[in-house]
Amino acid sequence: MLRFIFRRLIQAAGVLLTITLVSFLVQGQLGDPVQQMLGQNVSLETRMQLKAELGLDQPLLVQYQHFLSRAIHGDLGTSYYYKEPTLNVIFSKLPATVELSVCALILVALVATPLGVIAAIRPRHFFARTIMFFSTLGLSVPIFIFGILLVWLLSVELRWLPSFGRGDTVELFGFWQSGMMTVDGLKHLILPAVSIAFVLIPMFIRLICAEMTDVLHSDYIRFARSKGLSSVRIYFIHALKNTMLPVITIGGIQVGTLVAYTIVTETIFQWPGMGRLFMEAITRVDTPLIAAYLIVVGCGFVLLNTLVDLIYGLVNPRVRIPGYGV
Template sequence: MLIFLLRRLIQACFVMIIISVISFAIQGNLGDPIQQMVSVTASQDERNQLRESLGLNDNFINQYWRFAKKAVQGDLGTSFYYKKPVLEVIFQKVPATLELAFCAILLIIFVATPCGVLAAIKPKNPISRLIMIVSSIGLSVPIFIVAIFMVYFFSIEWNVAPSFGRGETTEILGLWESGLFTKDGLSHLLLPSLSLAIALMPIFIRLIRAEMMEVLQSEYIRFAWSKGLSTPRIYFIHALKNTMLPIITVGGIQAGTLVAYTILTETIFQWPGMGFLFMDAVSRVDTPLISAYLIVVGGMFVMTNTLVDLVYGLVNPTVRLASHGI
């Protein structure tokens, strides 16, 4: 395990270096940040002085080296628009995004798992067939279409839940604000989290069904039936547990995708999270904030994949993590 962790740490550092180079390199292709930082009446000399003071006239290698030296000390730059360290700006928005992703994951777990198991146990049941039809449609419909329809029906037509904002929040231990503990906050969470969950739910329903059907045909399940074990024990302990390995792998990848999907969801629902902040930074050509966002999200991907590999070994102790060669 120690060798595996060391390898993953080295790999993570290498991946983060690549991410930092790419995220820093695209800054020059996003437009001129000086245009967003000065008034339209500013002279060319004032613009040139500001460009020189920010080091924007240096070549790429010098700019990146200066950026990398500060990055290892936890300084990814200062936002051109907010005039604050970019990590401070991003971390103010992280709780809202994590809250949204957490609720979406809960919906996926408690809806996709029973639906997938039911579709595998009784594949010819009308409900099972309906589940598969709906999941097929869900795979084909883009997330922004789902979100727009939910806003139209649930918010405008039926007035079930609000369509924008985060609602009332409460402070947790003086560290962050959460809407999970207020009625207004939960009502604002309903539509964006459901929209986000619907985007990924069909994948997990079909994956659980496929893996479950394969496991149910295995010899040890037949042996469990012959021993007279109870049906719930066979289905939900012996069979479902052995479908978890591929689901954990795909789930780890999709967890990173979930963060990417929040950009569309937060934009449509005006949810004040990281995704909405990123779109705002792009529109303002706030290049330090854009670069820092990509690095933070890349770090989330790396950490998620490492945790997935660790959980993989815990679920199935016969897997030797150190022998994976990754």
């Protein structure tokens, strides 16, 4: 296991190095930050002075070396707009995005798992056919259209739920601003969480149904039935456990796509999270903040993929990742 972890750390370092290079190169393609900070009615001398202070007058390779050296020490620059360290700005928005993503994933697990199992157990039943029909329909509807429909129906017409913002929050552990501890915060959380879950649920229903169907035709399931085990035990213990192996792998990758979904969702619902912060940073050409966001998200991807590999080996002891276990 130690060899596996060490190997993954080496791979992670290579991936993160590539991400820092891409993030650095992206900065030069998003416009002139000096012009965004000073405007156009400023003398050339003032522009050159600010450019020198930001280190933008140095060769590209020298700029990248300085950028990488600071990144290794946890300094990803200072936001041009907020005038604060970029990591402080990003982490101030992190709780909102984490809570939104976690609630969406909980909805996905609670809805997709039973519906996928039911569709696999009774594939010709009317209810199973209805599930698969709506899962296909759900895959065809973009998230921004569904989000706008939710706002129109539940906020504008019925006025049941708020359409934007995060609502009331409370401070937890001295640094975490949570909206899940207040009624108003939970009301504001429902629509954006449902929007993200709506995109993921159809895919997981079809994935669980397909894998469950294959597992139910395997030899060990026939053996379990011949032993007289109950259907509930066969379906939800023996079959579902092996069904979840590919679901964990693909699900871990799809969780990464939450970054894209949160950007769209947070923009629609004006949710004060990392996704909306990223869009605002692009609009303001806040290049240090954009680069820091890409690096933070890249670190999250690397960590998530490593955890998926570990969980995959724990769920199925027969799986032996090279270097994992004995």
